[in-house]
Amino acid sequence: MNAYFWLIPILPGLAAALNGLAPKATGRMAGHLAVLAMLGSLAISSMALFAALTAGHAFQPIDIDYFTWIGVGGLNIPFGVYVDQLSLVMMMVVSFVGSVIFIYATGYMHGDPGYVRFFTYLPLFTFFMFLLVMGNSLPLLFVGWEGVGLCSYLLIGYFYDRDYAAAAGMKAFIVNRIGDFGFLLGMLLLFWYTGSLKFTGLFEAAPGVFTAGGAVITVITLLLFVGATGKSAQLPLYVWLPDAMAGPTPVSALIHAATMVTAGIYMIARLNPLFSMAPVTLLVVGTIGGLTALFAASIALVQRDSKKILAYSTVSQLGYMFLALGSGAYIAAIFHLMTHAFFKACLFLGAGSVLHAFHRDTDVDVFEAGGLRKYMPYTRATFLIATIAISGIPPLAGFWSKDEILWEAFAAGRVFLWFLGILAAFCTAFYMFRLYNLLFSGEFRGTEDQRHHLHESPAVMWLPLAVLAAFSICIGCVNMPLLGYTGFHDFLHPVFAHGAAHGAEAVEENAFLASSFLSEHMLEWIFAGISVVVAVVAILFARVFYVWFPNMPERMREAFSSIHTILFNKYYVDEMYHAGFIQTYFNGCGAANWFDNRVIIAGLNGLANTVRGLADRLRRIQTGLAPHYALGTLAGMVFLVVVFLLCY
Amino acid sequence: MQIQVPEISLWQVLPELIVLATAVGVLASDLFVKSVQRVNVTLTATLGLLIAFFTARSLEASATPIFAGMVVRDSLSILLDQIFLAGAMLVTWIGHEYARRNPRQFPEFTALVLFATIGMMVIAMSADLIPLFVGIELLSLPLFVLAGSDKDRLASGEASLKYFLLGAFSTGFLVYGIAFIFGVTRTTNLTVIGQSLAAHAEATPLLVLGFALLLVGLGFKISLAPFHMWAPDVYQGAPTPATAWIATGSKIAGFVALMRVFTLPDVSFAALSDYWTPGIWWLALITMIIGNAGALMQSDLKRMLAYSSIAHGGYLAMAFTSGTRIGAEATLFYMAAYLLMTVGAFGVAIAASRSGQECEKIADLSGLARQRPWLAFAMSIFMLSLAGMPGTAGFVGKLWLFGAAVQAQYYSLALIGVLTTLLSFYYYLRVIVYMYVHEPDDRLLFNRYSFSNGLALTVCAVGLVGLGVFPNLLWSTIRLCTGAV
Amino acid sequence: MDALLPSLLFYAFAGVILGSAAFTAFARDIVHAAFSLLFTFFGLACLYLYLGADFVGLSQVVIYVGGILVLLLFGVMFTGHQTQETEKRTVNFYWGLALIALLGAGMVPALLKAPWAVKSAAELPEAKSTISSIATLLMTDYLLPFEIASLLLLMALIGAVVIARGETKTDEGESPETSA
Numbered sequence A: 001m002n003a004y005f006w007l008i009p010i011l012p013g014l015a016a017a018l019n020g021l022a023p024k025a026t027g028r029m030a031g032h033l034a035v036l037a038m039l040g041s042l043a044i045s046s047m048a049l050f051a052a053l054t055a056g057h058a059f060q061p062i063d064i065d066y067f068t069w070i071g072v073g074g075l076n077i078p079f080g081v082y083v084d085q086l087s088l089v090m091m092m093v094v095s096f097v098g099s100v101i102f103i104y105a106t107g108y109m110h111g112d113p114g115y116v117r118f119f120t121y122l123p124l125f126t127f128f129m130f131l132l133v134m135g136n137s138l139p140l141l142f143v144g145w146e147g148v149g150l151c152s153y154l155l156i157g158y159f160y161d162r163d164y165a166a167a168a169g170m171k172a173f174i175v176n177r178i179g180d181f182g183f184l185l186g187m188l189l190l191f192w193y194t195g196s197l198k199f200t201g202l203f204e205a206a207p208g209v210f211t212a213g214g215a216v217i218t219v220i221t222l223l224l225f226v227g228a229t230g231k232s233a234q235l236p237l238y239v240w241l242p243d244a245m246a247g248p249t250p251v252s253a254l255i256h257a258a259t260m261v262t263a264g265i266y267m268i269a270r271l272n273p274l275f276s277m278a279p280v281t282l283l284v285v286g287t288i289g290g291l292t293a294l295f296a297a298s299i300a301l302v303q304r305d306s307k308k309i310l311a312y313s314t315v316s317q318l319g320y321m322f323l324a325l326g327s328g329a330y331i332a333a334i335f336h337l338m339t340h341a342f343f344k345a346c347l348f349l350g351a352g353s354v355l356h357a358f359h360r361d362t363d364v365d366v367f368e369a370g371g372l373r374k375y376m377p378y379t380r381a382t383f384l385i386a387t388i389a390i391s392g393i394p395p396l397a398g399f400w401s402k403d404e405i406l407w408e409a410f411a412a413g414r415v416f417l418w419f420l421g422i423l424a425a426f427c428t429a430f431y432m433f434r435l436y437n438l439l440f441s442g443e444f445r446g447t448e449d450q451r452h453h454l455h456e457s458p459a460v461m462w463l464p465l466a467v468l469a470a471f472s473i474c475i476g477c478v479n480m481p482l483l484g485y486t487g488f489h490d491f492l493h494p495v496f497a498h499g500a501a502h503g504a505e506a507v508e509e510n511a512f513l514a515s516s517f518l519s520e521h522m523l524e525w526i527f528a529g530i531s532v533v534v535a536v537v538a539i540l541f542a543r544v545f546y547v548w549f550p551n552m553p554e555r556m557r558e559a560f561s562s563i564h565t566i567l568f569n570k571y572y573v574d575e576m577y578h579a580g581f582i583q584t585y586f587n588g589c590g591a592a593n594w595f596d597n598r599v600i601i602a603g604l605n606g607l608a609n610t611v612r613g614l615a616d617r618l619r620r621i622q623t624g625l626a627p628h629y630a631l632g633t634l635a636g637m638v639f640l641v642v643v644f645l646l647c648y
Numbered sequence B: 001m002q003i004q005v006p007e008i009s010l011w012q013v014l015p016e017l018i019v020l021a022t023a024v025g026v027l028a029s030d031l032f033v034k035s036v037q038r039v040n041v042t043l044t045a046t047l048g049l050l051i052a053f054f055t056a057r058s059l060e061a062s063a064t065p066i067f068a069g070m071v072v073r074d075s076l077s078i079l080l081d082q083i084f085l086a087g088a089m090l091v092t093w094i095g096h097e098y099a100r101r102n103p104r105q106f107p108e109f110t111a112l113v114l115f116a117t118i119g120m121m122v123i124a125m126s127a128d129l130i131p132l133f134v135g136i137e138l139l140s141l142p143l144f145v146l147a148g149s150d151k152d153r154l155a156s157g158e159a160s161l162k163y164f165l166l167g168a169f170s171t172g173f174l175v176y177g178i179a180f181i182f183g184v185t186r187t188t189n190l191t192v193i194g195q196s197l198a199a200h201a202e203a204t205p206l207l208v209l210g211f212a213l214l215l216v217g218l219g220f221k222i223s224l225a226p227f228h229m230w231a232p233d234v235y236q237g238a239p240t241p242a243t244a245w246i247a248t249g250s251k252i253a254g255f256v257a258l259m260r261v262f263t264l265p266d267v268s269f270a271a272l273s274d275y276w277t278p279g280i281w282w283l284a285l286i287t288m289i290i291g292n293a294g295a296l297m298q299s300d301l302k303r304m305l306a307y308s309s310i311a312h313g314g315y316l317a318m319a320f321t322s323g324t325r326i327g328a329e330a331t332l333f334y335m336a337a338y339l340l341m342t343v344g345a346f347g348v349a350i351a352a353s354r355s356g357q358e359c360e361k362i363a364d365l366s367g368l369a370r371q372r373p374w375l376a377f378a379m380s381i382f383m384l385s386l387a388g389m390p391g392t393a394g395f396v397g398k399l400w401l402f403g404a405a406v407q408a409q410y411y412s413l414a415l416i417g418v419l420t421t422l423l424s425f426y427y428y429l430r431v432i433v434y435m436y437v438h439e440p441d442d443r444l445l446f447n448r449y450s451f452s453n454g455l456a457l458t459v460c461a462v463g464l465v466g467l468g469v470f471p472n473l474l475w476s477t478i479r480l481c482t483g484a485v
Numbered sequence C: 001m002d003a004l005l006p007s008l009l010f011y012a013f014a015g016v017i018l019g020s021a022a023f024t025a026f027a028r029d030i031v032h033a034a035f036s037l038l039f040t041f042f043g044l045a046c047l048y049l050y051l052g053a054d055f056v057g058l059s060q061v062v063i064y065v066g067g068i069l070v071l072l073l074f075g076v077m078f079t080g081h082q083t084q085e086t087e088k089r090t091v092n093f094y095w096g097l098a099l100i101a102l103l104g105a106g107m108v109p110a111l112l113k114a115p116w117a118v119k120s121a122a123e124l125p126e127a128k129s130t131i132s133s134i135a136t137l138l139m140t141d142y143l144l145p146f147e148i149a150s151l152l153l154l155m156a157l158i159g160a161v162v163i164a165r166g167e168t169k170t171d172e173g174e175s176p177e178t179s180a
Helices: A007-021 A023-058 A085-108 A115-134 A138-156 A163-194 A199-209 A215-231 A240-246 A249-258 A260-270 A279-300 A306-326 A330-358 A377-391 A397-411 A415-440 A448-453 A459-478 A487-502 A511-515 A520-548 A552-559 A564-621 A626-647 B010-032 B038-058 B075-101 B106-125 B129-147 B154-185 B190-199 B205-221 B230-237 B240-263 B269-296 B301-322 B325-351 B373-387 B393-407 B411-436 B451-469 B472-481 C004-026 C030-050 C054-079 C091-113 C131-139 C143-164
Strands: A062-072 A075-083
Touching (some): A007 A115, A007 B373, A023 A085, A023 A115, A075 A138, A085 A115, A085 A249, A085 A330, A085 A459, A085 A487, A115 A138, A115 A249, A115 A260, A138 A163, A138 A260, A163 A199, A163 A215, A163 A240, A163 B393, A163 B411, A215 A260, A215 A279, A240 A249, A249 A260, A249 A306, A249 A330, A260 A330, A279 A415, A306 A330, A330 A397, A330 A448, A330 A459, A377 A397, A377 A415, A377 A459, A377 A520, A397 A459, A415 A520, A626 B154, A626 B205, A626 B269, A626 C091, B010 B038, B010 B075, B010 B106, B010 C143, B038 B075, B038 B106, B075 B106, B075 B240, B075 B451, B075 B472, B106 B129, B129 B205, B129 C143, B154 B205, B154 B230, B190 B269, B205 B240, B205 B269, B205 C091, B240 B269, B269 B301, B269 B411, B301 B325, B301 B393, B325 B373, B325 B472, B373 B451, C004 C030
Antiparallel strands (some): A062 A075
């Protein structure tokens, strides 16, 4: 089995190479080729997972060096794979969700002029993604990291003839550069201190080199975290992800929801022995995650474009994962990563299915839709399931993972983070059901012409939706601590035991928990109950505002024609809702928007302008006159003489 | 009068002699053969270079100078000979393609490339400032002519004149510096200098001035800022194959000269590194910034590559400044990688011409991926390697360059290097975006490119990826050169 | 007196060289500049002779005055029919002066303080022609650079031909598909 691991990334890589280099030969078969390659990877990954599951506790991480990639003096970086439980989970997520989305994409992209190009970039992306999660050293992870970034950049700008798509690609690229800079610095520092960049060597050396909680390890982990905020779209570098929705929907589903954006979480989980030694960093990670979760969720409440709502939702859910990481609950983060991959992919593909019905590539105003349940029953059913799952209603997947994160945050003494999380959970349930209601409930609000064209998507598109929906229902059952079953937790535990043993007391005990008269299990139930109640209330709110409320005024006018007050009250509520809720939100979002535009974007633009100015000035120096160049040479000579004599 | 004739070991300079014979043969063929087929010229040159290449490989390295201490056949010179010969071969191949559209003076073109190669090889084996200087002249003169060989374009003549005038200007500094050094040390022999320094390392202001003057002269060759200003104009104006050889061979030879004079332990001024490093440090810093900033907004492909080449000179100088063994190794490795990616990029610029229209602007590459996917793919490799994308030789090389700088504790230099590298992704990726994402401006088809050009590009691309994945292939040889086992 | 005369001679030559060189640089008439260069070359030759370097001194006259300068004048005469005033001085002039001043300020003290590797009078060889020793050196120690220099001259010759040849050669009639 282990001998075939290299095939997992190579298969999609091969498909990409074939489609890219011989586009005429593969032609309309490009999609099938890519799907086939992904299924091959999926098969091998599943066999590996099966082997690991049957081995149980006897399973040892597999570390294979294929050849020495870079070998200079002290620096020895092999090219090889490291497959432990964490990698296996990631490999399964990438290959499974990837396969499903690939199949969907063959239908969705059918007839697109860039079909082959699309199926070149997408397998190339999975190639790098596999490299990222399977590489056995930090530089190899970085190769994958940069590779997926490049593919994402290319795919966001897929509709290159549209200005906003090209601009969005550029934005993603620039913002990610900032993050990568931090990552690279962190990596160099790590090598500087430990002399190794291979994971195994790194983890062995780390306890001896760094003092837990020391400044050095804190700085290193913070730098690495900067890299993670870029790739995983956290505050303040989240700005690229919503714009990234300019790409085709399968891309949004695979890259910008299920896999690539989780690379930051994977990286931190992979380096958990290092992060466990830096409690300050963990606090920062958790706080940024919590704030992002709430911030993005609040923005999602007022968006009108279905893919934008889902994008902010992704940012918010990634925030949850960082919240978990920051609480030291690595397994909960990975668990949520996994469940999120399923239901968010399902949501995106569902949104894609709606776009397909509207014959658009991107951007459908949710207020133009409505009542689609009649026209698209399968899409509606799967979308509803995924919406319930993300809202955290038991027994669907999202409930188990989100509840575990919130509980772990509380149990770790991060009550503040728990509070942020529960607020974000409320927002999540509300905006997701708002989206669902606006899309599928009520009556169709679009034009007659549009209504005429509405249709259910072909089977090649709704079958993947069904598969993902099925998993959104049941994937949570691998870890149900409330019911006393913690299979997923036990499976992953060995990966994080090492770090926990050597880490500082990163997480203090929750005093409330220690002194409580209730048993811990009881408390867990109570907290789960709180989450569910919050979600249900939010769903009811959404129902009231977007389904029942618009009809109520008319019925009331018929039944109680004279009662102005109630009408007024209705409008009063409506006004209050608008003035108090949305307006405040608009103000709040306006402030966020202002921050976005004035601080972040302006900062980037300022930097770009400075560089451009410098370049322009340089161009003016470059007059084209040889005497001026000679003068430049002379000036350099004088400069050198001065430097030399000063240093003499 | 008794004259002691030193041993004349012609076998040791056989590769140079073979190249010379090839060059003269190519030239003479024009005289004796009535109608010289282009293909025969290229074939002859290739054959000669191949023989020279394998002769160089088979030479036995020895640290003892020959020809009365003038030159030395150490493993460094043997390795560099191979690099130069391989580079000359690639340039000849892409020049062959260029000559199809500009058939004038084709044998001369090839011969001039070969003459310049001899100059580079002489520099590589110099153990004395006199052959070093003569070698630099022998390298420069053919390049001046090559730059002006496209007489249909005014820009070419202008480039040649500028290159010549400024080259002469900087040569003045070079000779002046050598004179100062002779004035202080009473010798031009680097081995003797190294030995006396090993016994007693001390610098006088005059010697330091000599260093400064040498740096100006050599800094011009490797276009370190602020001696770089000729480069964009000349690169843009010169015929593209000539540009390729100016950008690679000449620059690498310049660094080799610097290495021979400054960094080789015991046979150079390495012992006085405290005195000469600050100058190169500053030049490296300025060069990295100016090169990258200049490339950022260029719309002309060759001009962009010129600034990119300047920037890469800065990176090389950064590692070079460290004066350590790892710095020298990194420099050597990056030279080879730089040769492949730059010749490759210029090769694509030649191949990606449309009927009657050379590829000049970056926008001229629009839609290349549709019509010539392999060409676009190769260009992507070159651009990614230039940018330092992992998996290419450019990445490995840059990693070592920065590593050398960090090891020498030049943190600020390394930081500027990393920052400018990140910046450089912008303009390299722009090329890829044009090739893959943009539609062709007009419906003109790209020309077919010849086998020789395809071969050169394949060698470059495969070499870059190969070295990126298996850097040890070259690394082990380099380590032999720098004395590590 | 014994020491004074040689010094006087030296300063006289140096003065001629500097003065004529400055005139060359600043003259607005290119023919005047070229003629002024004549004095620079002669002055240099005298300095060489004065230092006992007879061969170099003579070569200086033969090559620079006899060859290069004449060529230069021919070039000027053939190309510019009227004595053309060079352009107005650009900003370069003042910048250049300033830089030279700076450079001088850096270099002159260094040159003055430098411990030149001079030989004492006793060490100097007896005054005789250097031609034979130069010849011997060129044929022994400096054989390789000498040969490379000859290659350089060949190169210069070919280069001059390539640059100067105006006629265009037609393609050899080879089909574009044939290639190496």
